Amino acid sequence: xxxxxxxxxxxxxxxxxxxxxxxxxxxxxxxxxxxxxxxxxxxxxxxxxxxxxxxxxxxxxxxxxxxxxxxxxxxxxxxxxxxxxxxxxxxxxxxxxxxxxxxxxxxxxxxxxxxxxxxxxxxxxxxxxxxxxxxxxxxxxxxxxxxxxxxxxxxxxxxxxxxxxxxxxxxxxxxxxxxxxxxxxxxxxxxxxxxxxxxxxxxxxxxxxxxxxxxxxxxxxxxxxxxxxxxxxx
Numbered sequence: 001x002x003x004x005x006x007x008x009x010x011x012x013x014x015x016x017x018x019x020x021x022x023x024x025x026x027x028x029x030x031x032x033x034x035x036x037x038x039x040x041x042x043x044x045x046x047x048x049x050x051x052x053x054x055x056x057x058x059x060x061x062x063x064x065x066x067x068x069x070x071x072x073x074x075x076x077x078x079x080x081x082x083x084x085x086x087x088x089x090x091x092x093x094x095x096x097x098x099x100x101x102x103x104x105x106x107x108x109x110x111x112x113x114x115x116x117x118x119x120x121x122x123x124x125x126x127x128x129x130x131x132x133x134x135x136x137x138x139x140x141x142x143x144x145x146x147x148x149x150x151x152x153x154x155x156x157x158x159x160x161x162x163x164x165x166x167x168x169x170x171x172x173x174x175x176x177x178x179x180x181x182x183x184x185x186x187x188x189x190x191x192x193x194x195x196x197x198x199x200x201x202x203x204x205x206x207x208x209x210x211x212x213x214x215x216x217x218x219x220x221x222x223x224x225x226x227x228x229x230x231x232x233x234x
Contacts, residue, residue, distance in 0.1 A: 010045055011053045012053075014050055015057060018039065018057060022062075022073055027073045029072075030072060030074075031073045032069060032071065032073075033063060033072065034071075035070055036051055036054065059080075060076055060080060061075075061076035061077050062074060062076050079164045079165060079168055082168060083167075086172070088171050088175035096172060096175075097229065100176075100226045100229060103169060103223075104223050104226060104230075106162055107153075108216050108220060110154065110157045110162065112212070113157035113159060114153060114207070115212045117158050118156050122156045123207065123208055125152060126149070126152055126153075126207065129152060129200070130201050132145075133145055133199075134201060146173075147166070147173070149203075150166065151166055180229065187225045196221070196224075198224075199222070202222075203218055
């Protein structure tokens with residue numbers, strides 16, 4: 001029986017109770033849960049409330065309804081809820097900075113996995129991406145072109161979580177490029193004038209040479225505009 005709502009809705013409490021039921025009964029993906037009517041009796045809540053709570057859990061990927069099996073526990077995507085809720089226009093500048101900081105950390109830290117896994121076939125794939133981008137010209141690269149190279153890097157590193165995070169970050173970086181262009185443009189111009197731009201072709205050369213430490217330093221410089229954005233005063 002659910003008591004003491006204290007500012008939250010009944011559906012919120014039922015949602016938590018169902019999650020607690022999964023934990024306390026040591027249920028795993030594929031295990032069956034009680035149906036709506038059974039949870040209604042157990043928790044003393046109406047079936048409408050139970051249905052709303054279960055709908056939320058389905059959206060999070062924690063449960064599914066299967067024909068002939070009823071409601072079962074499922075393994076949720078680690079970033080499922082985050083992906084559905086993320087809308088760049090609702091993010092503060094500080095939140096965007098935090099996400100960019102995470103990306104910089106991942107890009108540098110993933111080098112260990114990248115250099116452990118990279119093969120000659122991977123290098124050929126990266127060369128094709130870089131060749132296409134060189135034909136376009138560095139000043140004409142879209143966010144999609146930028147993402148393509150880095151997505152391949154994440155694929156080579158073999159971390160599914162980072163691939164999912166990259167897909168989520170894409171609209172955030174696209175939003176940032178368009179809305180903070182006045183900040184990024186002079187930084188890129190200055191780097192270009194000083195011949196300090198590190199492009200994908202430069203990064204690829206470090207990979208070909210199997211120079212992990214050089215790559216980590218280069219990726220940090222490659223992301224210099226984002227690093228400076230982190231220290232931008234709001």
